[in-house]
Amino acid sequence: MTGPNGHDSAIDKRDFDSRRPLLNDVDPIAEEQDPGRPQSRPRSRLSATNNDDGLLNDVVDEILERDRRKMAKEVVRVGSFAWGVISCLGAGSITAFSLYGPLLLTRLHYSQLRVNSVAIAAEVAMYLPVPLFGYLCDRYSPSPLALFSGFVFGAGYLLAALVYKSGPPPDVGGDGWPFWVMIVAFIAIGVATSCMYLAAVATCAKNFGRGKHKGIMLAVPIAAFGLSGMWQSQVGTYLLYERLDDGTRGDVDVYKYFIFLAILLFCIGIVGTFALRIVDEDEEKYIDEAVDELERSGILEESEFFQSRSEVRAAYGTFSQEDAGSDGELTITQSEEEREAERLEKEREEEERRKKNWLLNYETRVFLQDKSMWWLALGFFLVTGPGEAYINNLGTIVQTLTPISSPPNTPPPAGLPSTHVTTVALTSTIARLLTGSLSDLFAPPATHLFPSNLEAAIRPTSPTGETRTTFTRLAFLLPSAFLLSIGYLLLASPFPLSHPSLTHISTALIGLGYGSAFSLVPIIISVVWGVENFATNWGIVAMVPAAGAAVWGIVYSTAYQDATDHGNGSPDGQCHGWKCFGFWAVGCTLSVWVAIVAWTVAWRVWKRRGVVV
Known part of the structure; x- marks a missing residue:
């Protein structure tokens, strides 16, 4: 570039002004004494750099804080799941x-x-x-149920141990505690079982209810x-057994066994009070999604009780505008502003609760x-009733296959009761894990509850772009019932004779x-009707095994006593x-076949509605 006098105006090192202060020569005291003195350009650049660094540090801090919150949430989720498994x-x-x-x-x-x-009492x-415990769990948290279950479990098994140790009741010629005390003890055990089981399962369902697994x-x-x-x-x-006179292992020592369970389950319940936690953000998200869907459907507008969230926001906005307008007329102190903010926050929380x-x-x-x-x-009802009766009476069913002429203290030819209990536990566990995992792998994506929130988006797609093979969960439930x-x-x-x-x-x-029935039925309930009210919905259906166990238990005991x-x-x-x-087993077979027909009818109803199961 050429200057007005014809010379090149490019700055050369010889044009450097030696009187211009360098960066290290800036005297902060002189600047304070002479604020009107112009600052050098390098000083301004350094200040801008420091401001940029401060902004970058703020962004990094926010990212780290967000990651810490996310990690804390995952720790709560995984820890609650682990203790839920231990509780079960x-x-x-x-x-x-x-x-x-x-x-x-x-x-x-x-x-x-x-x-x-x-x-049956249990x-x-x-x-x-x-249903009552599910209602409390949905509206509050699993912690109170876990605490309650620990105390009731401890009291129930302790009372049962004392009744057993006292001997036969007076009405059969003994001097032990009355029979009704044992009934009371097992009623407490049954209530505690329901509390602890539901608290654990509801925690897992709510924390992982919308995931692909x-x-x-x-x-x-x-x-x-x-x-x-x-x-x-x-x-x-093998540990809490009675030792016979010859030193060999005898039957289980029921008194020690009950004391062991009382201590164990009391401790599990106490720890579960603090370990079973529902991630609040997920629960609020599920509630908000359900409300959004109902608002889009117009159902909420038909309710005289419910106030739509747009109206709530408008109301809160009105409060804020009134406060802003009054600021120009009245001087509001900081404490008054804080009280107003607390009032608005309480109103918001109350509205969320409602x-x-x-x-x-x-x-x-x-x-x-x-x-x-x-x-x-x-x-x-028709599937679990016979199953509950069979599990409760395994010990006597095994003994019925032992000939009367068999010598005493010899193992029954059908196997030990503990062996059959282990077999039931292992096979039912395998069935629950297989049906749960396979239903995740092959079940179609459930989009009928929230069409705008496509669950298919989080499901893995085939790398070749081919359509993934899917099976309804009824394809696992019905064959399992047939095997039953x-x-x-x-x-x-x-x-067997x-x-x-x-x-x-x-x-x-x-x-x-x-x-399989106990695994797939709650999963189907969570898929068809959602997880927001899962504990209550599952609790309603979970009542029917009580009636089934009572009916089929009475049928078995009547036939047994008559024979x-x-x-x-x-x-x-x-x-x-x-x-x-024998006659009881025939009735159980027919009961399961009727159950298969009932589930097929429910499946047809869901297919007509477009409900993906």
């Missing part, structure tokens, strides 16, 4: 009832009807309160519930008015079908032969 591993102690059920018959001289009454107390994350704690009977029966058989309660109550009404729910519950019926049919046949070892096959098939009174009994009060269980 202890909560299913009632599934080992057949381990000590025969000893109630021989040691306390209870009749078979009384033994079944104890089991089953009814376990299933009937589930929701099936397996829900199946694992449910499977752990089935495993609890296995490991606890083994502890009772919104959640309204939504959950609405979804409960929808669930109860849905005819497909009743078909699903009917099938669940085969188990009862084999038991009802004459083959000549080959008692075949009962292991029956036990395995019954465990597979029973476990005992008509020539099939032994001096110790036990029954031997096919008549002790």
Whole structure:
């Protein structure tokens, strides 16, 4: 570039002004004394650089804080899941009832009807309160249920231990505690089982309810519930046993076994009070998504109670504008502004609470008015009732296949009761894990609840672009129920009388079908009706096994006692032969076949509605 005098105006090193201060020569004191003095350009550039660094540091700090919050949320989620599994591993102690059920018959001289009454009392107390506990869990948190279950478990098993140690009751010639005290003890055990199980399962369902692995994350704690009977029966058989006169291992020491369970489950409940946590952000997100969908459908506008969130925001905006307008007229102190902000925050929290309660109550009404729910519950009743009765009476069923002429203290030819309990636990656990994982892998994406929130977006796609093979969850549930019926049919046949070892096959098939039902039915409920009200919905359906266990338990005990009174009994009060269980097994087979029909009807209803199961 050429200057006006014709010379090149480019700055050369010889044109440098030696009187211009360098960066290190800037005197901060002189600058303070002469604020009007112009600052050098390098000083301005350094200041801008420092400002940029400060902004960058703020961004980095925000990112780190966000990552810390995300990590803390994941720690809570994973920790709650882990303790939920541990809780279920202890909560299913009632599934080992057949381990000590025969000893109630021989040691306390209870009749078979009384033994079944104890089991039925526990089953009814376990299933009937589930809707109430589910309601409390949905609207509050699982922690109170875990705390309650710990105390009730401890009290129940401690009372049962004392009743057993006291001996036969007075009405059968003994001087022990009355029979009704044992009933009270097992009612407490049943209630505590329901609390601990539901707190654990609801925590896992709400923390992982919308993920692509929701099936397996829900199946694992449910499977752990089935495993609890296995490991606890083994502890009772091989660690807490009675030592015979010759030093060999005898039957389980029921008193020590009950004390062990009282201490264990009390500790699990106390720790669960602090360990079972629902990630608040996820729960609020599910509620907001459900409300958004209902707002789009226009259902919320028809409710006189519910105020739409746009109106709530407008109301809060009005408050803010009024406050802003009054600032020009009145001088509001900082404390008054803080009180106003707290008031608005409380109003917002109250509105959120009312919104959640309204939504959950609405979804409960929808669930109860849905005819497909009743078909699903009917099938669940017809499947779980025989299963509960079989598990509770495994000990006496095994003994019925032992000939009367068999020497005492010899292992029964059909196997030890603890072995069958372990078989049921293992097969039901395998079934729950397989059905849960396979349903995640092959089930179609459920988009009927929130079409705008496509679950398919988070599912893996085939690398070749081909359509992924999908199966409905009913494709796993119905064949599992058929295998269950085969188990009862084999038991009802004459083959186990000549080959008692075949009962292991029956036990395995019954465990597979029973476990699949308890895994897939809650998963189907969470898919069809959502997870926002899952604990309440599942609690309603989970009541039906109580009625099923009562009905089929009474049928079994009546047939057992009738066969005992008509020539099939032994001096110790036990029954031997096919008549002790045969007709009951035939009825169980027919019951499962009717359940398959009921579930097929529910499936057809869902298909007509476009509900993806």
